[in-house]
Amino acid sequence: MNIKKILKWLGYSLLVVLAVISFFIYRAYDYTVHNVAFDKEKFPEINTEQDLDKLTHELISNMTLDEKIDQMYGQTMGEGIATLGINHLLFDRLPHFYVAGNERLNIPRFAFSDGPRGVKSNKERTMGDKKGVTSFPISMSRGASWDLEMESRIYEVIAKEMRASGVNYTGTPTVNLLRHPAWGRAQEVYSEDPWLMGEMGLQATRSLQKHNVMSSVKHFALNSIENSRFVVDVEVDERTLREVYLPHFKKVIQDGNVASVMSSYNKVNGIYAGNHKYLLTDILRNEWGFDGFVINDFMYGTHDAVASINAGLNVEMPFQQHYQHDTIKQAISDGEFSETRIDELVFDTLKTQLKYGLAQDPMEYPDAIIATADSIALTKEAAEKGMVLLKNGYDKNTNVLPFSKSAHQTVAVIGRLADVRNTGDKGSSGTFEPYVITPYQGIADYNKKLGNKVVLDNAADLNASKALAKSADQVVVVVGYTYVDEGEFLLASDEANEAARLGKRTGEKADGGDRESLKLLPEDEALIQALANTNENLVVVYVGGSGIDMSAWNEKVPAILFSWYSGMEGGNALANILYGDVNPSGKLPFSIAKQASDYPYFTPYTEKITYGYYHGYTLFDKKDIEPAYPFGFGLSYTNYDYSNLIIANSELTENDSLRVSVTVTNSGKVAGDEVIQLYIGFANSAVDRPVKLLRDFARISLEPGQSKVVELEVAAKDMAWYNPQAKAWQVEKMNYELYVGSSSADQDLLESQFTVQ
Structure with missing residues (x-):
């Protein structure tokens, strides 16, 4: 064979390989969207709990053992990992995760999406017409609103958009306690306080399930550290567990009758939460009366099929890893558990799916209900109600805000984040929205109608920023974080586990994770120090998910406003607050210490940590420590x-x-x-x-x-x-x-x- 033929053969082979790869990429991109609706004509009418129990038992009795096991995991590993990996890495989107189903018995799969601030996975809206979904402020911002009625309305919107997107199961609300402000996923929760957390989570669950979206409260339990989440062993005594870290879960589970619970990655007193019979059966089912189904946190939340099945974990998500057919059959043969145990676990899941799937919907869910004008107005209202004014002048007689609405003024908007689309974490709480109004855009649009000049400065040159601040009539300094600095930790698990074992970071930090310092990034700290005494009409606007150390500049600046990650309408909401169209009313859902050492011990990289009885305001009260800003604090433009x-x-x-x-x-x-x-x-x-x-x-x-x-x-x-x-x-x-x-x-x-x- 001559060289030309060899090259020709290699060329054809390469084309075939590329064609096969392209085919699989396209198939993953254009993944099958399953219909999750029951054909109700094929099922008897359900009028009572007894009817539901009877139907569930009949369906299970008609399943083979293999069909029962099929109800105990999301998708097969090959199908699931290809769809997830290709969509996430190549197309920056999260596909639906489908669970269980039995075509022979007319049982559809059910579809999972996250949703702390909006629908996470939405195939058509994110990659089709690019319209996106309604993106709300983060949960911590809504916790700062202390507005239960508004949280109910927000989750009504999220539930409707989930149903319109083909989703009927969601991993929300997140009610893990904010134990320390450096926790990377603080933005996904509501508060440091169990009572406020539980009340807000209850509203979320009720609104979701009103629209027959099964709610899975997460992560059960003690998941308040991110970088070491796959391996960390959280030690806790019984009183602390019961009084501090479980009450909000109990409220959502009992008062909200939540459909599902997601176990956490971490160990609790030496046992992985997904294998923890004391948590998943003794407390959850036997004490609290929970009758829904339990799933693991995705990918790394199961470790041993026998232990998880005996503990009470119903479904392995999102893929079949440990709940393999051969593994489960062998365990039955070896007497580790009986087929009756499998029947029990399948019963919990299937009964819950039937309960919501066969229920009457309160409305229809056409595509047109996604990102409506009313929904967008609600996200702006939420941003406005959540913003917390911490400081407004050097004393009570020299208020900085609201800014004057006089014409012919120069407004300086300064900071590297001033004109950045910055809605927070891009992990499980991320959303794809049609647009985002940045702080600069909101302020510029507002001042356009006043006839004012708005100057954007990205703070690349501190001397230039300082000169601009001195000459301006009003100065807005935007500082804080992005998804790069805090959020779900997206480092590969083996690197994260090694870092936890060594007790320190290894290699470069990936996106998200816990913050290793409570101070702002050095460039933000330097910017505030440079501008601190330049202008009496200056406000520092903080963008982020939790508390920060302001000790170096708190006394040096006239005004401080926590705007959080404020959703797609955040810039407009910010302008309305700054100029007094809206009176700030947010209250801190956590305490802010004067110094970082006042908080409980915390480290991002550890294999073991103890959670004590006191944290937040209870710790400061007990030790008589005066905080910089107390829990529940927030200023107003009135008294x-x-x-x-x-x-x-x-x-x-x-x-x-x-x-x-x-x-x-x-x-x-x-x-x-x-x-x-x-x-x-x-x-x-x-x-x-x-x-x-x-x-x-x-x-x-x-x-x-x-x-x-x-x-x-x-x-x-x-x-x-x-x-x-x-x-x-x-x-x-x-x-x-x-x-x-x-x-x-x-x-x-x-x-x-x-x-x-």
Whole structure:
């Protein structure tokens, strides 16, 4: 064979290889979108719980063992990994994840998408007509709104857009506790406080399931560290587990009747959460009465099929890794568990799928309901309500905001993030939206109608930035983070595991993950220091997902506004806040310490860590540490006065509820919203307890001069502590303190007492 023939043969071979590769890439790109709807004519009408149980048992009894095992994982590894890898790496999108199904028995697959701030996976909308979905501010921003009714409306939109996208199962809400502000995924959760977290998560779950989207609350449990999440062993005592890290899960599971629970990657007291019978069966099912199904966190959340099956993990997601047919059959043969155990796990999943799949939908879900004008208006409202004004002038008599609306002014918008589309994490909470209004765009558009000049400066030259700030009438300094700095850690698991083992970073840091410093990036710190004394009409706008160390510049700048990752309409919302069209009303959903050493111990790279009983405001209260900004704090453009705190029943039994009222008056000149917070104090406790705990709150609107009587209520059972010796919750019979006010700080609270007899 001569050289020409060899080259010709190699050329044809290469073309064939390229054609095959292109075919598989196209097939992965154009993956099959399964219809997740039941053909209801092929199933009996379901009117009672007994009807549902009977149908589920009948379907399982008609399955072979192989068909039962098919209900216990998402997709096969080959099919799933090719679809995920090609779509994620080549097309920057996340495909739907499909689960279970049985064509012979007319059971469709169900489809999973994440959704903390909008629909994550959406094939047609992200790669077809490019319209995208509604992208809301991050969960932490919505936690800062303390607005339960708004969170319900937000998840109504997300649920509708999921259904329109062909999704009926979602990995949200995320209710892991913010234990330390450096946690990379803080933006996906609502608060450092279990009560606020649980109340917000409950609204999310109810709204999702109202539209027959099965909600999977995550990550169960103790997942509050990111870089070491695959290997870290979290040590926790029983009281801390029960009182601090589980109450919000319990509320969503019991009060929200959540369909599903996602276990976490980490170990809990030496056992991986996906293998943890105490968590997944003893507590979740036997104590809390959970009757839905449990999945693992994706890819690295299962380790041993036998241990997970015996622990109560129903479905391995998103691919079949350990729940292999041969493995499960061999375990049955070896007596590790019986086929009846498989029936039990399949029953939980299938019954839940039937419950939502055969239910009557409250509406239809056409493509046209995605990213509507009303939905976009809601995301702007959410951004406005979540922004927290921390500082507004060097003293109470020199307010910087709202800015003047006078014409012929020069407005300087300075910072490397000032004109960046920056909606937060690109991991499981990322979204594909039709557009994003940056801070600069929002401010420029607003000032265009005022006849003002807006100058954008990316802060590449500090001397030039300083000169601009000095000459401008108004200065907005935008600092903070992007998905590169914090978020879901997207480093390969073997590198992450090695870093955790060594207790330090190895190699280059990948996108996301925990923050290794609470300070802003050096370039932002330098920018603030350079501009600190240049202009009295200057505001530092922080973009990010959690608390930061402001100690180096907090006293040097006139005003500070936390705008978070504020969604697709964030820039417009920011302008409305800065110029007073909207009165800021957000309140911190976490405490900000004066110095990083005041927080609990935290490191991103570790194989073991202990979670203590105290963190956040409970820690600062207990140690009498004054924070830089307390939990629940936020300024307004008006003033609110609290008076006439009344307890309707100052003596109650452990079966009663405390009923309280307080009068709140807007004593300023502009309308606004106030968040009233109720805390219970435990100074007389016979055991170690927090100084006080949040136990109710309300958000109200007040016109100038208007007063409202706000009624609050706390069940005595919600004042209980967990006695690990008795393995029971106990309400102490003693005198309690009642605190009601505008933040958790002592000076912001009215105080009274009551007794549980």
